[in-house]
Amino acid sequence: MELWVFYAAVAAFLIAIRDIFTKNFSIKYSPVEHLLYYYILCGFFIILLALYKTKIKGETIRFIDMKDLWLYAILAAVSAIIISPCQVMALRGCDNPGKSASIINFNAVISFVIAAYFISGAKIELKTLFGIALTIAGIYLII
Numbered sequence: 001m002e003l004w005v006f007y008a009a010v011a012a013f014l015i016a017i018r019d020i021f022t023k024n025f026s027i028k029y030s031p032v033e034h035l036l037y038y039y040i041l042c043g044f045f046i047i048l049l050a051l052y053k054t055k056i057k058g059e060t061i062r063f064i065d066m067k068d069l070w071l072y073a074i075l076a077a078v079s080a081i082i083i084s085p086c087q088v089m090a091l092r093g094c095d096n097p098g099k100s101a102s103i104i105n106f107n108a109v110i111s112f113v114i115a116a117y118f119i120s121g122a123k124i125e126l127k128t129l130f131g132i133a134l135t136i137a138g139i140y141l142i143i
Contacts, residue, residue, distance in 0.1 A: 019097040026092040035084050102142045109135055 025034050053059040064072060090100035109132050116124050 016097075016101065019091055019101050022088060023091045023094075023097045026088045031085055031088040031092065034088055035080070039080065039084075099143050102139045106135070106139060 022034070022038075025038075029037070050061055054061055087100075087104060090104065091097055094100040112128075112132070113124075
């Protein structure tokens with residue numbers, strides 16, 4: 001098994017746990033309150049990770065290139081203003097976090113199709129189309 005598969009499986013498991021807690025917290029707190037607390041704490045832990053990587057592991061963290069700053073800013077704004085509130089409201093409104101997560105995780109199919117279009121040499125085979133069809137059918141059956 002390739003290492004990235006292990007990392008993806010760990011991330012999937014932890015994201016599922018996060019979604020369950022987000023469902024509960026989004027009912028207790030408003031979506032804006034939840035996102036504020038969540039992102040402040042995420043920032044704190046990312047700073048701790050960066051300090052660990054630089055001070056203990058000896059890695060260097062470069063300053064962002066000015067030409068990349070605007071793209072990062074746009075992606076961060078879209079994430080904070082649109083994507084995260086949509087995720088929280090979806091989790092808040094559904095009866096089972098797995099239902100909203102199944103629709104949200106349809107992004108894998110969307111990413112695959114976009115990547116196949118924009119990345120040269122990437123192609124979509126018949127078995128891939130079959131997998132996409134099964135994914136769509138599975139999401140339909142879940143919701």
